[in-house]
Amino acid sequence: MNVSNDKVLRIGMAGLGVVGQGVWKHLDSHRGPLEERLGARLELYCAAVRDPSRARAVEIRPDQFRRDPVEVATDAEVDLFCELMGGTDVALKATLAALEAGKMVVTANKALICEHGEAIFAAAARNDARLYFEASVAGGIPIIKALREGLVANRFPLIYGILNGTCNYILTRMEAERQGFETIVADARRLGYVEADEALDLDGWDAAHKAVILAYLAHGHWFSLDEMPVRGIREVTLDDMDWADRLGYRIKLVAMVRRDFKTDKVFCCVEPMLLRKDLVLAKVDGVYNGVSVLGDVVGESIYIGRGAGQDATASAVISDIVDAAIDRLHGVPAFMPTFVSGRVAFAPLDEVRRAYYLRLSVVDRPGVLAEVSTITARHGVSIESVLQTPGREEDRAHLVLTTHESSEKQVRDVVADLREDRAVLDPPLVLPMPDLNGR
């Protein structure tokens, strides 16, 4: 042990809500071994909270409370600034202030990193400061450490995963209880599983934030949410799940980052997709997250764990605090990986090729399949299978098509034409069936 036992690492927190209290609860209960490993004490020095009078599970004296996160971030006594308040406004100001002050920063804020990663990493590099963000993607899985360190010998042609526990929980329950989206989502809300800003979970934005972070780690480029297809699970019905099942698939909300190393084009998206049932990730259920990483040296490796929640997130935040403490206590200089990127660009839609699942509500009369297949043929999309079933309402049928590999652009053109077609009653649902060529 190279440090004396009277060393102290002072932690300033911004936000002392569910996650913050979880961090201190678990830090306290594991304090002995952690501090023995570090050769230093970990001290909760101060915390910025909105309402100091609120009851909290963490022992903290009134004089330790602050109102302003920036005050905590710049306090000369604070070694490590731990940003757990969320949001991208004050959180950004405070994070940048802490980095400018040369502090170690630990954050679980995926929206912040996704949207302001470039500025934040630049500030860290400029100021010999360091940023730790393991909790921002899949709290229960040390995936960021795996990508940055454990798999450092690899380039990553494909990373895909289930990154939003709420959506996975809802899809799993819909299937298990044979209930529609609205019924299950109402219950998920009641249980507090859905973020206050529901679009984050249900429309795929939370998963997209995480996909952008994984894409940065793998390819060194900050992709913009604007260029990515991002969709949630609102359109997925129990019928779709049944048809997928008949075809040998399960429907999951999947975040995907695929890079063609010949062209250096990267495609990122978050969409409900059909995963072949025998894939490990097709069986990751409930609030669990799962990530598959294809490395050019190591092959495929898969990581499964809880996506979020107080405990999984606290576990990740504490591991970051320990990493930061080791670096600070031993004087490790800032080591920001450079992620040599080879100038990647976002893949144009006509280069994104996948098979697709297409579900249509159509008028129940002869000739409709001919009309539909004329439209697909017009755009060069070839049909692999057709399933026709009567709808619940009279004069309405469902048409479920799967296509051979087609480009995203072709399929969008098909859908645009189908929406114009009188025989097609509702907007078609299109789900990718990616070729994962693996487990």
Added chain:
Amino acid sequence: MNVSNDKVLRIGMAGLGVVGQGVWKHLDSHRGPLEERLGARLELYCAAVRDPSRARAVEIRPDQFRRDPVEVATDAEVDLFCELMGGTDVALKATLAALEAGKMVVTANKALICEHGEAIFAAAARNDARLYFEASVAGGIPIIKALREGLVANRFPLIYGILNGTCNYILTRMEAERQGFETIVADARRLGYVEADEALDLDGWDAAHKAVILAYLAHGHWFSLDEMPVRGIREVTLDDMDWADRLGYRIKLVAMVRRDFKTDKVFCCVEPMLLRKDLVLAKVDGVYNGVSVLGDVVGESIYIGRGAGQDATASAVISDIVDAAIDRLHGVPAFMPTFVSGRVAFAPLDEVRRAYYLRLSVVDRPGVLAEVSTITARHGVSIESVLQTPGREEDRAHLVLTTHESSEKQVRDVVADLREDRAVLDPPLVLPMPDLNGR
């Protein structure tokens, strides 16, 4: 970047066989990004090999060859000693010599660490040297980094996994091709999948080496192979797989490290076990490894990847080289985790409680089941289910029992009595059916 680009890290290798050549092949093809990240060049300085004249895929000048691994380990020009020769004799001498000389040591040698970990870690601590051994357990999965760093906030009541790719490959093929052990193992030998010392793979010792390392990482204690039940897969038949299937299970060779934090008793073993079909690890097939880690904070997380082979092992060795290079280049002092262990002890056999699968070949006559169940009752073992099927030979039947939770000691006593019973024709096969209470 804090280091100048003309820095060089000199690597001395011991062994330049399949893995060693893989390390250099992949290091060369990823050299640009790795060296840019490090801010230093990685140089193959010298290598100890048995036969310098052998054809190798690595470019190396005749003057770089050495005969003696200890000479490489103690060469003043060598920064990092990379031990990839295997064995526990010369490898131990060379590893200790390198550590005594204060060098960074990277090794993939699980037998070495399992058998001499205590001496090796002590030498590292004494000499401000560091040991990196990610490649020693499940090359394709950064599990050591996960346990030491990513999950540092946790204590580990249960770690279990499929840690020997060869046995998993054989079991998977037996099931898929409906062939017996001998047929498949002959083919696996032909393909070079079985170690020269076959007992390492087929009798469970390789998995046991890895289990001892995981137990050390989780609990800070070096368990001895002598105190662990270690069995391989030679006794498992296709019939057993079919009966397991009927019961809702698959048979896998499982390494398990279970700790009761109330008593601080640890139970480690490597045995073929029945895993419930719906467990993620029950579906890890072929040469893949899988590890489930239960953390008291994070819950269960699961890691799947290739177990061994040139590429997966090279990926792990390179990540260790990069970690070592960062530590050396930035002057990070030796940081050996202390693994506060709370004085664990090996669990006595009467405290190890599991359900069991028991397969008997018996004389095909009325009354045998009564005899057998009198014996189980005598030792307090209660039967959960019975399956009786005629054997392939006349006058011989199979009796497959599953028990309720019983102690390992009880079951051993039952088996001892059954072996004395005239109606029981062959030694009974006993496989644990662990309660994993999870996914």
